[in-house]
Amino acid sequence: MSIKKTIKKLIPNLLLRFLVKILNWIRLRKFYALKKPQIKKNNLASINEINLDYILKNEEILDTWKSWQDKLSSFNFIDFKGGVNPGDQRAIFYLIRYFKPKAVLEIGTHIGASTVNIASAMNYNQIDPLTKKIFKTIDIRDVNSIKKKPWLNYGMTKSPVEMIKELNVSYVDFVEDISINYLKKTSNTFDFIFLDGDHTPSTVYQEIPLALDKLNKGGVILLHDYFPNGKPLWSNNYVVEGPYLATERLINEIEIDILPLGNLPWKTKMESNKTSLALCLKK
Ligand SMILES: C[S@@+](CC[C@H](N)C(=O)[O-])C[C@H]1O[C@@H](n2cnc3c(N)ncnc32)[C@H](O)[C@@H]1O
Incomplete structure (x- = not known):
């Protein structure tokens, strides 16, 4: 039990x-x-530059999404727990295809539901062949532990690293660390940072400024479990308050704004199209 x-x-x-x-x-x-953060730089893309409809209804991205379905369904994300839902997986894939980040950071690997979609979308992205793609995925736990096999407890048959191996990509690194520690010490910088780890207000409030410091020009931060106005999105009345509370405070303190993805053009969960994904952008 x-x-x-x-x-x-x-x-x-x-x-x-x-x-x-x-x-x-x-x-x-x-x-x-917590004290107001000192921001050294803010390289975020501007909120005015982003057209969600254009991204989420993009036919070219749809073609690559379709061609990834056979492999994705072979991983059996059917009755899984804790990973981003299939509709959110698709939205994340579209965002990575659209922004074409060369370097991605994910906080919160868990069963790798978002990880495999990010890695696959990066694989479809054509970038300058001289530039190396980087994808670091961080978790406080050893998500690939051979001894504990944590993925089995969450309804998966393969570990995140096993699924990534099947994609034949060389740029994914699994790191066991606490998000804040990692963000403070890494020498890497990123074009796309996905925050889906500890959703308490204190952690998200510290993660965003640290993420800004590691963000390349025109980069974006994607949040999961962002509940606009701290209100439930679904009929289950469930709310995760942290990302909303943290960003409401930061919006008044630094030059950021939040663009919730809102209703996706496809189903997410509980027969709805709603998503808790939201982009953190420059005001
Ligand atoms: C909601 S799950 C992430 C789901 C994952 N993105 C997916 O789609 O499978 C959150 C994960 O964040 C990890 N986590 C929690 N707090 C963390 C922290 N402070 N630093 C790094 N990882 C953390 C947890 O161990 C858990 O695996």
Whole structure:
């Protein structure tokens, strides 16, 4: 039985809700106590340059998305837990195909649902042959651990690294680290940064300024679990507050803005087209 399930069994519901409330209150206190970040540079693409309709309805990208389907379905992302949903996987693929980043950073590898789509989209992108493609994917856990095989607990038959090997690409590096530590110490810079790790307000509030410091000119940051106005997107009433709270504060402090992807031209989850993906861009 998982730790979550054991705790749920042992602690009465009312007490559990009270404890969660206290935990959230502590989290928020920690978040509001953080100092305003000092930004050295802001290389983000401008929000005025982005036309989501153009990106998501692009016929050329659609052709490559179609030709990737046989391989993608062979990985059996069917009854999986915790990875980005199939509609979001498609949106991420389209964004990578459109922006054509040479260097990508992903925070939060987990089962590799986003990882394989990013790696594949990068493979279709034609770039200057002298430039090396880079894709670093970071997780606080060893997502490819041979001993623990964590992917089996989340409904996958292959580890992220096994799936990447099948794509025959040489540019993907799996890194086990805490996002903030990695962002502080890496000497790499990136054109596209996907933040899908720890979604607490404090972490996202620190990750974005650090990500800005590692971003190349015209780069973008993509957020997952961004719930506009901190409100549920789906009928399950589920909300992850962190990315919204962190960015609301940052919007008032530094020159960024958020462009939620909103309704995609295809299904995401719970029979809807809604997505929690959002681009962080220059105001
Ligand atoms: C929602 S999952 C990511 C899903 C993944 N993008 C996919 O599509 O399969 C979040 C992941 O972030 C990792 N994580 C949580 N906090 C982190 C941190 N501070 N630094 C790096 N990774 C973190 C977790 O271990 C987990 O695997």
